[in-house]
Every structure is written in structure tokens, then in C-alpha cells.
Amino acid sequence: MRIGILTSGGDCPGLNAVIRGFAKYVFNNIRDVELIGISEGYLGLIEKDTRRMQPSDFSGILNVGGTILGTSRTPFKKMKEEDSDGKSRLDMMVKNYKALGLDVLVTLGGGGTHKNAGLLADAGLNVVGIPKTIDNDIWGTDVTFGFHTAVDIATECIDRIHTTAASHGRTMLIELMGHKVGWLTLYAGIAGGADIILLPEMPYDPDTVVKMVRRRLDTGKDFSIIAIAEGAMSAAETKMKKNERAEYWNGRATGTERLAQYIEENAGVETRVVIPGHLQRGGNPSPYDRFLSTQMGSFAGELVKNGKFGVTVAMRNNEMTYNRLSDVAGKLKYVPVDDQRIAMARAIGIYFGDEK
Ligand code: F6P
DSSP states (O other): OEEEEEEOSSOOTTHHHHHHHHHHHHHHHSTTOEEEEETTTHHHHHTTOEEEEOGGGGTTOTTOOSOTTOOOOOOGGGTTOBOTTSOBHHHHHHHHHHHTTOSEEEEEESHHHHHHHHHHHHTTOOEEEEEBOTTOOBTTOSOOBTHHHHHHHHHHHHHHHHHHHHHHTOEEEEEEOOTTOOHHHHHHHHHTTOSEEEOTTSOBOHHHHHHHHHHHHHTTOOOEEEEEETTOOBHHHHTSOHHHHHHHTTTOSSSHHHHHHHHHHHHOOOEEEEOOGGGGTOSOOOHHHHHHHHHHHHHHHHHHHTTOOSEEEEEETTEEEEEEHHHHTTOBOOOOTTOHHHHHHHHTTOBOSOOO
């Protein structure tokens, strides 16, 4: 059996651990197996940039961040666009899959990767996905690998900000990744003891945020920690068109600076913004993610062995399972606003900026 494997989209800790878990499973459990590493995500399949991998290639990578295969973003909407020869990227991938003699393609990636994987499955290829992303936003799985490592890093950022915020009596806004969803900010916010957590799923009122900062001042707490997701917006901002918002944010990619300025002007406190950015994606996976990645990688190997294609690995209620790619592609797993975890946070006094 000849298996192609690629990592696509933004990297995250645990990719190498998944690759290793998968490789160990197939080399140990499938007879006459060949593993073909595809470089730089789907780009490597489009350009036929591949290499045959040996069991030794997977040694010593369990705890190493990034991906030994390299990765790139290949936008879904461009997949079917035809070039001057009337060929699309999708056509090239199907052609190269066949030319390489692949029996199955394994794709490690997030939302975009799953959409492309679904496209390839619809084109008749055998595909198995594995859900990667620090955003934890893949529909149908309780958790994605990389998420918990990012939570650890983001929490440490908040911990460090806490001491300097307290020393200076400042309101500090820590902007965390997560694209359009708030899982990373919710988890790191709670784990880091944030006073206010602002999520994309719960548009905030800047005046409520100001009120909450002032309320803390009134009770003798002269500093506040605000964990804000990069996708969080005020209720007014959600109603703006994209270009109006960009103008309102002074050309910045998010509204965090704008909110910081508003708090400073209206609560009479000094503010600072901290953006850990790609630190949240770099470095070694945590033990939790090494374990989960190994589980997901080896389970993907089992799916391949059993000829279960057109699916992606998932974890539900602590058990490995799978979803159909067609059910997952194009869907996001948002933080439900009525989630028990939100209720718990509110009950212990954390604000979400939507309080009346
Ligand atoms: O999807 C992972 C992620 O890190 C998001 O949280 C973030 O919005 C995005 O990727 C950043 O992408 P890039 O690495 O292309 O700047």
C-alpha cells in the first residue's frame, strides 16, 4: 500500500508527533507499506514535490514543534480556478495522486485543509484527515491537537502579564489567537485568572467593559486583566462592513487597540496591549498534545488499514472516532454562548462584556 501524507495550513505543536504515530502504526501493522512525504502541504501535491520516507525519518520527532514535511496555505477558493492551459490545482492534485500511485492520502490540517480534503474525496481520491489547530474549531471533535499546548503558552503569557499589571496598576489586554472562535481565549483566560474575557461568539459593549474595570477600581483592585480573542468585536463592530471596520480600527487587523484606547479614555486607567501572536503556535508540544497526537496518528493508521476513507479523525467523549469529511468541511465549532463553562466563569465573577 502506498500512502501519501501532508501537513497543510498554519503549523502547530503536535504535527510531528501525529506523523510519527501514524508512521509507527502503518510500518508495524500494514504489510508492504510505502510512505510518501509530500512537502509544503497541498502545494507539494500540486507540484509533485515528494520523497519516500523511511522508518528512521520518524525517530526523535515526538517532542519537536513544527512539521518535518513543511506546510503552506492553499486557499480553497483557488482550487478549482483554471490556469491558461485550462487546468486547475485540483486537476493537478488528482493527476499527481494517480501518477505517484497513491492508494490513500492523509492530510493533517485545520478548517481549510478539511475543505480541500473534502474536494479531493469528491474527486474520487481516498482521503483520511486528522484535525490540527490551536483554534480548536474543527466541527465534530471535542479537541484538536495543538490546542492544549497553545492554551499552556497563552496561560503563561497571562501569568506573566498579571504581575506587571499588578505592579503598575494597569489594565492589560492580552490578544490571543483563535481566528473566528474563542476556545483558546476562554481556556487561557480562565486558567490565567483573567478578570474579563472577550470572545468572537459574544459581542461586547465597550461601556460594559469600562464599567467592569471601574467596578474593580471601586473595590480596591487597581489593575485588570482582559483576555481578548483576535476575532472578538463590539456589538457595533459586528454590524460594520469589513472596510468600515478596518478604517475604524485605524488599519489594524483587530479592534484590541481601539478598545484599549476607549478604556483608557473612559475608565481613567492606563492600558497596554500585548499580542503573543505566533508564540502560541511555536515550540514543542505539551505532554497532553504528544499523547493526543500519538492517539490520533495511530488511529488514522487504523482507518487506512481498514480502508475507511473520506473521513477525518475525531475525539468524542474521550474515545477515538471519525466523521465524514463531507460533514466537517466548511463548518466551524464555535463556543456555545450557553456553554456550562461560560456559566461557571460568570458564576465566579468573570465578565464577558455583554452583561446588562
Ligand atoms: O489557524 C491558526 C492560526 O494561528 C489562527 O489562530 C490565526 O488567526 C492564523 O492561524 C494566523 O495565520 P498566519 O500564520 O497565516 O498568520
